[in-house]
Amino acid sequence: MRKYIPTLILVLLFAGGLGYAVSQNWFGEETEPPAAKLTDVETSKIAGIRIANGDLTYQLVKTGGEWAFTEPDKYPVNHYAVDAWLDTLTSAEQGGVVEEAPADPAKYGLDLTKKGITLTQENGAVVTLAIGDPLPTGSGNYARLGGGAVIRLDANAASSLLPSITTWVDTSPFQWDDADLKELAYKRGSASWTLKNSAAAGASPAWTLDGKAIEDVQATTVSGSLKYIASDRLPVKASTLASAETDFTLKLVTAEDGADKTRSFTGKKDPDVDTLVWVTREGSEWAYAVKPEDLQKAETQTAATGTGTDSGAQDGSGK
Numbered sequence: 555m556r557k558y559i560p561t562l563i564l565v566l567l568f569a570g571g572l573g574y575a576v577s578q579n580w581f582g583e584e585t586e587p588p589a590a591k592l593t594d595v596e597t598s599k600i601a602g603i604r605i606a607n608g609d610l611t612y613q614l615v616k617t618g619g620e621w622a623f624t625e626p627d628k629y630p631v632n633h634y635a636v637d638a639w640l641d642t643l644t645s646a647e648q649g650g651v652v653e654e655a656p657a658d659p660a661k662y663g664l665d666l667t668k669k670g671i672t673l674t675q676e677n678g679a680v681v682t683l684a685i686g687d688p689l690p691t692g693s694g695n696y697a698r699l700g701g702g703a704v705i706r707l708d709a710n711a712a713s714s715l716l717p718s719i720t721t722w723v724d725t726s727p728f729q730w731d732d733a734d735l736k737e738l739a740y741k742r743g744s745a746s747w748t749l750k751n752s753a754a755a756g757a758s759p760a761w762t763l764d765g766k767a768i769e770d771v772q773a774t775t776v777s778g779s780l781k782y783i784a785s786d787r788l789p790v791k792a793s794t795l796a797s798a799e800t801d802f803t804l805k806l807v808t809a810e811d812g813a814d815k816t817r818s819f820t821g822k823k824d825p826d827v828d829t830l831v832w833v834t835r836e837g838s839e840w841a842y843a844v845k846p847e848d849l850q851k852a853e854t855q856t857a858a859t860g861t862g863t864d865s866g867a868q869d870g871s872g873k
Contacts, residue, residue, distance in 0.1 A: 592646040602674035610766040630724040648802035649706025662696035663687030698766035725785040727833035742802030745853045779852035789840040
């Protein structure tokens with residue numbers, strides 16, 4: 555064994571030296587430079603966002619630190635989605651250059667009016683990003699920042715930077731914080747239930763469903779069965795449904811600023827589409843589309859707690 559020790563030492567020294575040489579790039583190998591950011595615009599300085607995505611163009615402006623839709627209507631804004639989009643914008647990277655000075659950008663499908671982003675900064679400066687056809691490899695899209703070179707843009711980034719309008723519109727029909735919840739009273743056809751929290755302010759919740767005590771987790775399930783119903787359609791003006799037939803009612807009581815506040819939600823049957831119910835919130839100009847099967851699922855989840863009813867025996871008062 556001893557006779558191999560010198561050889562083993564030489565091998566270890568060689569391996570260590572080789573590793574050091576590689577780390578110092580002694581062999582003159584080219585290293586790929588870090589990818590450049592797609593844009594260096596500061597999101598805090600952006601005052602307007604205009605997105606063209608096929609047949610639809612929509613625009614938001616920021617006033618007093620808050621985003622608001624201006625086109626195609628003054629829809630309520632999903633601020634979390636807009637913030638996430640701004641993060642995507644600032645983290646997106648440029649791919650390689652396809653053509654430095656394109657004489658005919660249209661051959662790459664680059665048309666800002668059909669697919670692209672226009673950013674207006676607080677000082678009035680405008681930044682544009684046109685997103686074109688997919689690359690032949692399918693790994694990305696052609697893109698062009700302002701009047702610069704045609705570049706490659708990662709396919710996921712290209713898709714994320716052109717969200718559908720429903721991504722940015724707040725389409726949540728029901729909104730409340732369970733920490734403030736005092737009562738939910740639901741009535742739809744033969745299904746009715748009342749969820750209550752009778753605890754005093756600051757005390758641990760004391761939940762009942764139709765007068766029977768339930769655990770916190772059950773109360774969260776009942777509340778969430780409605781609260782987390784999502785709409786995949788743009789809202790419409792509630793005034794257009796004034797004469798529509800009522801499908802359900804929901805009374806909401808929350809504790810706010812030391813006092814109970816009561817609001818109401820009303821479901822209106824779509825006059826033309828049997829598979830839609832439009833939820834109107836008291837004090838809101840918008841109505842939100844939900845599917846009857848989602849409401850039925852919420853009713854089933856409530857009944858599954860063992861105290862909810864769908865027999866019509868309860869009148870929604872909890873008695």
